[in-house]
Amino acid sequence: MAEAGPSKSSEEEPAAAPRPLKQRRITRACDSCHRRGIKASEWTCVTKDAAGCESCQSYGEPCTSDRPVKRRGPRKGTVAAGAASAVAAASASPLQTPGSPLPTTWEPPRAARSPAIPMLLEFYRQLIYPFHPLMIWPPFLDRVGAEEHLRNRAFCATVMSACALASARLRQCGPLFFQSTDFDPILPADDSPEAFHQAAKDSIWLRPGATFTIDELRATIILNITCIQKGDFTEMRFWVGAYSTMSAVMNFHDETLWPADLTEVDKEERRRLVHLAYQHSVYTAIVTGTPLEFRERQLHVSYPSEVDDEALLPLKEGEKREPLPSGRDCWMHGWNRTVDLYRILEHAVDQLRNTQGAPNTVTVSLIAKTDTSAYTALLTALYAELPAWARTFHDTTLDHSKHILNFQVVNILITMQNARIISTCSNGFTTEEGVAVAKELMDSLTRVPHEYLLANSVPVFHQLAGIGGILGKYTTQSASYETLLGVRSIIEGMSELLSTLHTDPLSATGKAHTTLTAWCHVMLYMTLFRYSSLSDSPAPDTLRE
Structure with a gap:
């Protein structure tokens, strides 16, 4: 009998190519990204056994997923109950539809008990308050020390919004020239600017029938400034509109209609708030190209007194006060x-x-140039x-x-x-006039010490963007050799200035920094081309670099 031929061994069989593993879609952000409102994706949040997501590595925070998992959707057989709970959640929202009942209770948010609040308020006083003196500081600090923000919802909104702005500025530009023997300018991982921002929003109840206070008005303006810091122009416009609505209900812009029992401190705080809100109304209209919420002729409010905060406080019995600067x-x-x-x-x-309006506008301006x-x-x-x-x-x-x-x-x-x-x-304006104004602004910015530019970096970015709009005109008009040299000098100055203003790369301001830097490089190449076309000699090496 013939023997059966030997069978092929398994070693001789070609190995099957391994099937590529399907990449798992990650739908749940880590704890830190969840607090900051960053959505989960394969490029940001990774599994717990990995090194950590890009966001946490950028902020130097641990990448964890320890919060409890909540079941999605309504319970089985309780669709009606789910709909009822959605209605209840909507009624608890700070922004309600007309006719919704007003809540009767309020609990302070977790961020209101943060141990970082005293440090952040001191940071606010030193680096933000000089631009935005929305409160008379000594009595404001006394209210915080008495923990009024844990009992008073409106005052909690003011404190939380101030902490949101201070923490956002601290995260962006660092402590700068902050000086304190009591506090270290270090923001705890659990106290993010986003957490304070959300706590402030939750403490403002904006709806018909509500009674508003100066604390809520003040919080809306600080939130507006915080949105400028974040580059969120949509929410920025919302808070300007919220202030306009609440102030109209309160007759806030006519001091003859203010309550008769206001103290001098109360009046000064209101005057500062009115005029700072006016500034931001104009600023917001410029940045976003939208209408002004109110105008100077609508403000029947005196300018704030030109004295230090301490001079506004009543003297205690037997107390003497050193002379303080006043007037000019x-x-x-x-x-x-x-x-x-x-x-x-x-x-x-x-x-x-x-x-400069669009030529195809629906309406024709009734006011001549x-x-x-x-x-x-x-x-x-x-x-x-x-x-x-x-x-x-x-x-x-x-x-x-x-x-x-x-x-x-x-x-x-x-x-x-x-x-x-x-x-x-x-x-x-002609190209030469535009370049002259832009050069004047750049010369002015070079006079500003670097630490103050960092502390005021967001308005500086908007200023540089304005220069870009002016310089953009020269690309479509004829320009002299001297004008092109001036343009080159301005762009080089912008590029150098941008390189010194370090910002949070994950914020909208950081993205604006990157965009403007790239714009400078493009404009340098364009200037190089036109420079060479007007001159027989090659462009300088510094421009080519």
Whole structure:
């Protein structure tokens, strides 16, 4: 019998190619991303046994997924109950539809008990308060020390919004020149700016029939500023509108209608709030291209007193007070002059929109173009009348209190140049005039100490974006050799300035930093091309680099 042939061994069989594993779709963000509102994806959140997601690595936080898993959807057989719970959740929202019942109870959010609150408020006082003095500081701090924000919902909104802005600024630019023997400027991992921001929003009950207070009004403006910090223009507009609605209900912009029992501190806080809200109304309209919420002629409110906060407090029996700066010598004099600049800006923006509007607009402007040279004359006169301290920067090495004066110098300088740019554009300008104004702004920014540019980096970014709009015009017009040299110098200065302003890469401001830097490089190449076409010699090596 013939023997059966040997069978092939398994070793001789070709190995089957391994089937690629299907990449698991991750639908649940880690704890840190969940707090910051970052959605899960294969590129951000990874499994717990990995090194950690990009977001947590960028912030230096542990990447964990320890929070309990909640079942999605309604319970079986309880669709009606699920619908009822959705209605109940909607009624608990800070923003309700007309006719919804008002909540009767309120519990302070977890962030209101954060141990970081005292440090963040001190950070706010030193680096944010000089620009936004929305409260008289000593009594405000007394209310926080008495834990009123744990009992008073509206005051909690103010404290949480201030902490949200302070923590966002701290995360973006670091402690800068923050000085304190009591606090270290370190933000705990559990106390993110997003957590404070959400706590502030949850503490504002905006709906018909509600009774509003100055604390809620103040919180809406601080949230508006926080949204500018984040680059969230949609929510920024919402809070400006919320302030406009609540202030109209309260007759807040006419001090003759204020309650008769207000103290001097109460009145000063209201005056500061009204005029700061006006500034941000103009600023928001410029940045977003939307209508102004209210105008200077609608404000029947005096300017804030030009005195330090301590001078507004009543003297206790037997107490003596050292003489404090007042009038032109006080930092509030510089702050009030910034309000004057925004009043000029309001009209310059109106004129710009009348003259630079789209040609195919549905309606025709009923106001003819006017000469805006009056705006330039007003700006020149206002700057000439400033006291000497408001036109120069002060050495703060030995006197830390000089910082508040320097902040006013920065605020006046940047707002002044912004007003000059818009006034120039509203009257029509040649390429040479536009480049001259842009160069003037860049020269002004180089005068500002670097630490103050970092503390005020977001408005600086918007200023640089405005320069881009002006310089963009020269690409479609003929320009002289000297003008192109000026453009090259401005762009090089912008690129150098941007390289020194480090920002949080995950924030909208950080993305704007990257975009503007790329824009500078493009403009440099365009200038190089036109430079070479007008000159027989090659462009300088610094420009080619």
